Amino acid sequence: MMRMVNLIRKKREGLSHTPAELEYIISAYTKDEIPDYQMAAWLMATFLQGMNREETAALTIAMARSGEMVDLSSIAGIKIDKHSTGGVADTTTLIVAPLVAAAGVPVAKMSGRGLGFTGGTIDKLESIPGFRTQLDKNEFLDAVKKHSLAITGQGPAIAPADGKIYALRDVTSTVESIPLIASSIMSKKIAAGADKILLDVKVGSGAFMKNLPVAIELARTMVDIGILVGRETKAVLTSMEEPLGLAVGNSLEVKEAIDVLTGHGPEELRRVSLLLGAHMLVLAGEAPNIIVANKLLLELIENQKALDKFQEFIVSQGGNPKLITKKELLPEAAFKIDVKSEQEGYIQHIDTAQIGYSAMVLGAGREYKGQRIDLAAGIIMRCRIGDFIRAGQPLAVIHTNDLVKGQESRQRILKAITCSSIHCEKPKLILGTVDNDGFKEYVS
Numbered sequence: 001m002m003r004m005v006n007l008i009r010k011k012r013e014g015l016s017h018t019p020a021e022l023e024y025i026i027s028a029y030t031k032d033e034i035p036d037y038q039m040a041a042w043l044m045a046t047f048l049q050g051m052n053r054e055e056t057a058a059l060t061i062a063m064a065r066s067g068e069m070v071d072l073s074s075i076a077g078i079k080i081d082k083h084s085t086g087g088v089a090d091t092t093t094l095i096v097a098p099l100v101a102a103a104g105v106p107v108a109k110m111s112g113r114g115l116g117f118t119g120g121t122i123d124k125l126e127s128i129p130g131f132r133t134q135l136d137k138n139e140f141l142d143a144v145k146k147h148s149l150a151i152t153g154q155g156p157a158i159a160p161a162d163g164k165i166y167a168l169r170d171v172t173s174t175v176e177s178i179p180l181i182a183s184s185i186m187s188k189k190i191a192a193g194a195d196k197i198l199l200d201v202k203v204g205s206g207a208f209m210k211n212l213p214v215a216i217e218l219a220r221t222m223v224d225i226g227i228l229v230g231r232e233t234k235a236v237l238t239s240m241e242e243p244l245g246l247a248v249g250n251s252l253e254v255k256e257a258i259d260v261l262t263g264h265g266p267e268e269l270r271r272v273s274l275l276l277g278a279h280m281l282v283l284a285g286e287a288p289n290i291i292v293a294n295k296l297l298l299e300l301i302e303n304q305k306a307l308d309k310f311q312e313f314i315v316s317q318g319g320n321p322k323l324i325t326k327k328e329l330l331p332e333a334a335f336k337i338d339v340k341s342e343q344e345g346y347i348q349h350i351d352t353a354q355i356g357y358s359a360m361v362l363g364a365g366r367e368y369k370g371q372r373i374d375l376a377a378g379i380i381m382r383c384r385i386g387d388f389i390r391a392g393q394p395l396a397v398i399h400t401n402d403l404v405k406g407q408e409s410r411q412r413i414l415k416a417i418t419c420s421s422i423h424c425e426k427p428k429l430i431l432g433t434v435d436n437d438g439f440k441e442y443v444s
Helices: 004-012 019-030 036-049 053-064 092-102 121-126 137-147 160-170 178-191 212-228 250-261 267-283 290-302 305-316 352-362 403-416
Strands: 080-084 107-111 149-153 196-203 232-239 335-340 345-350 378-381 394-400 417-420 430-435 438-441
Touching: 004 019, 004 036, 019 036, 019 053, 019 160, 036 160, 036 178, 053 160, 053 178, 053 212, 080 092, 080 107, 080 178, 080 267, 092 107, 092 121, 092 149, 092 250, 092 267, 092 290, 092 305, 107 121, 107 137, 121 149, 121 250, 137 149, 137 305, 149 305, 160 178, 178 196, 178 212, 196 212, 196 267, 212 232, 212 430, 212 438, 232 267, 250 267, 250 305, 250 378, 267 290, 267 430, 290 305, 335 403, 352 378, 352 394, 352 403, 394 403, 403 417
Parallel strands: 080 196, 107 149, 196 232
Antiparallel strands: 232 430, 335 394, 345 417, 378 394, 430 438
């Protein structure tokens, strides 16, 4: 009979767990047979001693099997999922999902709500009038079969061990662990049932991974897990040194996604979305390489089939289709506040996390789980790194329903943006990819 105290000691001493031991730890903790204080001790031992790739894969499988495993085998074709590690103005899912579905590849995605300064896809979709973000299993499968696309909130039945463990990690200073982060992300992706997985790993001031070596390590760990459990997985590493899009906030980001699907929108958001979509088409066997896939996606934007698919997706989940041409149907804030530059010069640095927190102050994000958010609140950025700004020129526009919060947000934005008389280069947007062959630097 296994005893948790022995397993804590084993990991504390730097020894490796067997798959059976990890299955016991996850199963027993999910059933409340292991107390929080023992699990906290084990998490700290794991944080300090780490895990090898076989342990991390076994932990991920145990966490995935702690709840319902979604079966997508009744849906024809190769089902693909996409996950971002989180960032600011990261609206790619709302663009990539209809794009890839319009190309004939089924996208069956379970998404979460935002916490902190990272926006959740479900929150963004809930700004669409009438849109249903909670589908039961049959509704979810039927929607993918009929429309090649469905996005639903991730219920408590999917990888419940992850939710319980993450809550404990958050209060025991054991969040920043590559094996624990990787198993958290991949357990949910594996339980959600997709055949292949594309990961968008963010790197920079607005990301959890602040530098490239650590981001590569996380990406490699997650790719290894996917391969070990028979789910082909690829990671694209993209910059979060500045907000990806210009819109930060739920309804504002939906509007920006529509702009991109109509052939407009910020160039950076468009580039990353097209690249992610292209990798998804190649993974699904719909295109032989990235160049062909990118051309196909551009055609789907130009002939409006991607936009039509987005509208079809909205209708299928109860939303108002008119907002495609009448974006004013989305929630709009009562006040707009210009954040004007107090100096002249080139934008040297943007503390992207602080931009995210500035939006959270307005109510666009959550400080704690379950907090109600303001779907209309947010920020429209008016500058990027490398831009020349004159004194009095807008750096951003705040959208708010609370003028007091608006002024607090304004002060945060001013502190987050650094100007200098020295010209600087724009940050590299796409850093590289990680697959079975390791890391490859991206050459544009």
